[in-house]
Amino acid sequence: MGNEYIEDKVTIEDVANALGISKSTVSRAISGKGRIGKETRERVLSYIKEHNYKPNPIAKGLSESKTYNICWVAPGDSSMTALPFFQRCMAGVVDAASAENYDILMGVVYDDNISHLKRIVSNHKVDGVILGRTLINDESIPYLIESKVPFVAIGSTDYKDVVQIDNDHFKACNELTSILIMKGIKRFALIGGDSNHVVNRTRREGFLHALKEQKIDITDDDIFMNCLSDEDVERATDTALRNGAECLMCMDDGICSATIAKLKRDEISIPEDIKIASFYNSELLSNNQPTITALQYDPKELGINACKTLFDILNGIEVEQKVMLSYEVQLKSSTQ
Amino acid sequence: MGNEYIEDKVTIEDVANALGISKSTVSRAISGKGRIGKETRERVLSYIKEHNYKPNPIAKGLSESKTYNICWVAPGDSSMTALPFFQRCMAGVVDAASAENYDILMGVVYDDNISHLKRIVSNHKVDGVILGRTLINDESIPYLIESKVPFVAIGSTDYKDVVQIDNDHFKACNELTSILIMKGIKRFALIGGDSNHVVNRTRREGFLHALKEQKIDITDDDIFMNCLSDEDVERATDTALRNGAECLMCMDDGICSATIAKLKRDEISIPEDIKIASFYNSELLSNNQPTITALQYDPKELGINACKTLFDILNGIEVEQKVMLSYEVQLKSSTQ
DNA sequence: TTGAAAGCGCTAACAA
DNA sequence: TTGTTAGCGCTTTCAA
Numbered sequence: 126m127g128n129e130y131i132e133d134k135v136t137i138e139d140v141a142n143a144l145g146i147s148k149s150t151v152s153r154a155i156s157g158k159g160r161i162g163k164e165t166r167e168r169v170l171s172y173i174k175e176h177n178y179k180p181n182p183i184a185k186g187l188s189e190s191k192t193y194n195i196c197w198v199a200p201g202d203s204s205m206t207a208l209p210f211f212q213r214c215m216a217g218v219v220d221a222a223s224a225e226n227y228d229i230l231m232g233v234v235y236d237d238n239i240s241h242l243k244r245i246v247s248n249h250k251v252d253g254v255i256l257g258r259t260l261i262n263d264e265s266i267p268y269l270i271e272s273k274v275p276f277v278a279i280g281s282t283d284y285k286d287v288v289q290i291d292n293d294h295f296k297a298c299n300e301l302t303s304i305l306i307m308k309g310i311k312r313f314a315l316i317g318g319d320s321n322h323v324v325n326r327t328r329r330e331g332f333l334h335a336l337k338e339q340k341i342d343i344t345d346d347d348i349f350m351n352c353l354s355d356e357d358v359e360r361a362t363d364t365a366l367r368n369g370a371e372c373l374m375c376m377d378d379g380i381c382s383a384t385i386a387k388l389k390r391d392e393i394s395i396p397e398d399i400k401i402a403s404f405y406n407s408e409l410l411s412n413n414q415p416t417i418t419a420l421q422y423d424p425k426e427l428g429i430n431a432c433k434t435l436f437d438i439l440n441g442i443e444v445e446q447k448v449m450l451s452y453e454v455q456l457k458s459s460t461q
Numbered sequence: 462m463g464n465e466y467i468e469d470k471v472t473i474e475d476v477a478n479a480l481g482i483s484k485s486t487v488s489r490a491i492s493g494k495g496r497i498g499k500e501t502r503e504r505v506l507s508y509i510k511e512h513n514y515k516p517n518p519i520a521k522g523l524s525e526s527k528t529y530n531i532c533w534v535a536p537g538d539s540s541m542t543a544l545p546f547f548q549r550c551m552a553g554v555v556d557a558a559s560a561e562n563y564d565i566l567m568g569v570v571y572d573d574n575i576s577h578l579k580r581i582v583s584n585h586k587v588d589g590v591i592l593g594r595t596l597i598n599d600e601s602i603p604y605l606i607e608s609k610v611p612f613v614a615i616g617s618t619d620y621k622d623v624v625q626i627d628n629d630h631f632k633a634c635n636e637l638t639s640i641l642i643m644k645g646i647k648r649f650a651l652i653g654g655d656s657n658h659v660v661n662r663t664r665r666e667g668f669l670h671a672l673k674e675q676k677i678d679i680t681d682d683d684i685f686m687n688c689l690s691d692e693d694v695e696r697a698t699d700t701a702l703r704n705g706a707e708c709l710m711c712m713d714d715g716i717c718s719a720t721i722a723k724l725k726r727d728e729i730s731i732p733e734d735i736k737i738a739s740f741y742n743s744e745l746l747s748n749n750q751p752t753i754t755a756l757q758y759d760p761k762e763l764g765i766n767a768c769k770t771l772f773d774i775l776n777g778i779e780v781e782q783k784v785m786l787s788y789e790v791q792l793k794s795s796t797q
Numbered sequence: 798t799t800g801a802a803a804g805c806g807c808t809a810a811c812a813a
Numbered sequence: 814t815t816g817t818t819a820g821c822g823c824t825t826t827c828a829a
Contacts, residue, residue, distance in 0.1 A: 134585075136821095136822055136823085137822065137823060137824095138822075138823095146799075146800085147799070147800045147801075148800090148801095148822090148823080148824090149799075149800065149801080149802095149823095149824080149825075150798085150799060150800075152823070152824060152825085153798095153799085153824095153825095156824080158824090158825090159798090159799095159825085160798060160799090161798065161799080162798055162799085165798080165799085177583075179583055179584055179585075180822080180823070181584075181585050181821090181822055181823070182584050182585070182586060182823095183519060183522055183523050183528060183585065183586075183821090183822080183823090184523055184805090184821070184822030184823040184824090185822075185823050185824075186519055186805090186823085187519050187520055187523050187804095187805050187806070187807090187821085187822080187823070187824095188804075188805050188822080188823045188824045188825080189805080189823080189824065189825095190805070192519060193586075194530075194566070197567070201552065206548045207543060207544075207545050207548055207744075208543075209543050212542045212543055215567070216537065216569065219567055219569050219577070223577060223580065226580075226584075228566050228567070228581060228586055229566065229567040230530070230564050230565065230566055230567075231533070231551070231555055231564070231565040231566075231567060233552065233555050241555070241559060244559065244562075245564060247513075247515055248515055248517075248518050248562075249470075249515070249517050249518070249519065250518060250519075250529075250564055354748075355748050356748075386722075389722075389725050389726070390725070390750065392728075408543075412690075412691050412692075414726065472805095472806055472807085473806065473807060474806075474807095482815075482816085483815065483816045483817075484806090484807080484808090484816090485807095485808080485809080485815075485816065485817080485818095486814085486815055486816075488807070488808060488809085489808095489814095489815085492808080494808090494809085495809085495814090495815095496814060496815090497814065497815080498814055498815085501814080501815085516806080516807070517805090517806055517807070518807095519805090519806080519807090520805070520806030520807040520808090520821090521806075521807050521808075522807085522821090523805085523806080523807070523808095523821045523822070523823090524806080524807045524808045524809085524820075524821050525807085525808065525809095525821080526821070
């Protein structure tokens with residue numbers, strides 16, 4: 126049965142025999158653990174390089190009770206998964222994992238179905254898990270806690286003792302909003318996504334906090350959460366315009382690009398007729414005309430950081446409960 | 462060291478001891494291979510269900526020389542990876558793999574750098590590979606052939622003996638173009654992407670073949686390949702319009718949505734001022750106004766098919782060298 | 798500094 | 814029908 130596709134599958138035993146030494150010596154030479162003669166080590170190292178020997182991580186893993194795999198959990202609904210954010214994040218995770226000779230196993234979850242993640246974890250296929258996003262009612266987190274698998278979340282959560290890597294969305298949204306207020310804008314509308322996503326709630330709070338601080342009024346009529354489809358965005362935009370909004374605050378790149386498209390269709394000019402800003406910048410917006418005021422984060426950095434943190438946990442190194450990565454406010458012509 | 466996160470990590474030996482039988486009997490009960498008493502099997506099965514025992518695939522794999530992992534190879538350049546196509550395809554692969562208790566390992570390649578794929582394959586981390594797309598000058602394919610790992614490609618290639626799953630882009634593009642010609646369109650322009658991608662060349666050929674068959678002229682001045690950025694698309698569109706094109710044929714969803722955006726910016730109406738069609742439909746286009754004439758494929762089906770084919774190969778079942786999945790021509794208002 | 802041997806959790810001859 | 818045993822390829826005591 127087995128799968129012998131690499132015919133010259135050379136094992137540690139082959140190396141040991143060829144060199145007339147024991148397997149354990151070869152193992153020591155490679156791992157650097159334990160004492161070993163300098164000359165012996167060099168002999169082994171040069172032999173394996175020449176013969177292109179690579180230790181089999183499956184066997185290594187079995188003996189060490191490791192898998193050398195990390196599970197990257199991404200949302201399965203394609204409206205989400207197509208966002209550049211997840212791609213970038215994952216790229217960071219892949220890079221950081223590769224550096225430690227680890228690989229990434231895909232875990233696909235839906236808002237209400239984490240069976241795929243469960244299969245992977247309960248099958249012992251991974252040493253740890255990185256959650257790509259957090260929900261308010263997140264099935265994954267309690268499951269991961271209960272299963273005792275080490276994990277870190279990208280995003281924030283109220284669950285206790287969860288290691289979190291996030292950008293400081295509250296501070297960022299607060300800051301961007303404050304700046305726009307100082308520039309004289311008084312009537313805002315907020316177009317937001319799924320309020321079951323922690324990040325969306327946080328952004329809303331940062332936004333509202335700035336308004337409150339600067340004593341700018343807003344009613345619930347100008348806050349449009351749960352805009353999941355283009356139609357939702359369209360409706361929100363229409364209402365906001367009717368209500369006299371001066372500036373549309375879009376909660377993320379997807380919503381902002383839908384809003385821009387809607388405004389273009391209606392031949393409403395930015396920024397002359399309406400100003401617009403986004404709480405998340407990405408290539409969906411970056412080559413728009415006019416340029417869009419937005420908050421800039423580095424999702425790849427988030428992925429790298431999450432993965433490195435997970436390795437620290439796996440290695441028994443103490444880590445911070447919550448790391449907040451920085452952001453940048455980019456003021457562009459859409460709010461001039 | 463090891464990673465004992467599941468405290469109640471129950472092994473086949475525990476099960477055997479608890480039941481007062483041997484490991485091999487338990488193994489047989491689970492796998493169904495070999496002879497075993499009906500009563501014994503049921504005793505085992507009910508015990509493992511109750512105690513939630515799951516065989517460790519790492520150990521199983523070591524003993525069978527299998528990994529129970531498949532490598533999904535996706536392009537790393539984010540302009541590509543963000544396309545819904547790859548997400549959908551991968552979703553299909555994940556589903557089909559899960560059904561066989563297999564998992565998906567991410568392999569990220571760049572046009573000129575397949576080191577990540579090499580690491581995964583040479584480390585024996587996967588039983589097979591699924592290539593998400595094919596290039597004209599594809600480093601991955603010769604590498605995979607040489608390494609002797611079983612693989613299937615989504616897309617077409619001229620390399621010999623490669624198992625390929627594809628949509629019939631030539632036929633589809635030929636058909637769509639022919640229909641538009643019959644509707645009276647005489648002046649076409651083609652806006653296309655990277656000509657190092659096999660699919661882009663094939664689409665161009667299908668398009669040109671229809672023109673030739675129906676004796677419609679086109680010059681190289683109206684064929685714009687390698688439009689990789691929005692600026693490229695913009696320039697191509699401008700030139701095509703200046704040359705008097707009646708209909709812009711866009712090679713994929715990304716290019717088409719860039720073209721539409723450009724036309725909107727310039728306040729050029731579809732289909733009054735210019736008609737437009739896409740050789741690939743996706744949600745990037747599907748809720749556009751006006752609706753867009755396009756070819757519809759099912760990328761998830763492609764992924765499922767590729768994965769099932771790979772399993773056939775792994776199981777020594779003979780497979781077809783090349784499978785062509787169907788498509789649908791959707792005539793909408795953009796070409797009225 | 799090195800080697801022998803046991804063990805990681807499972808499968809698969811081979812015996813009984 | 815079931816048990817015993819020998820691996821799969823590696824790490825890690827324990828001896829030498």
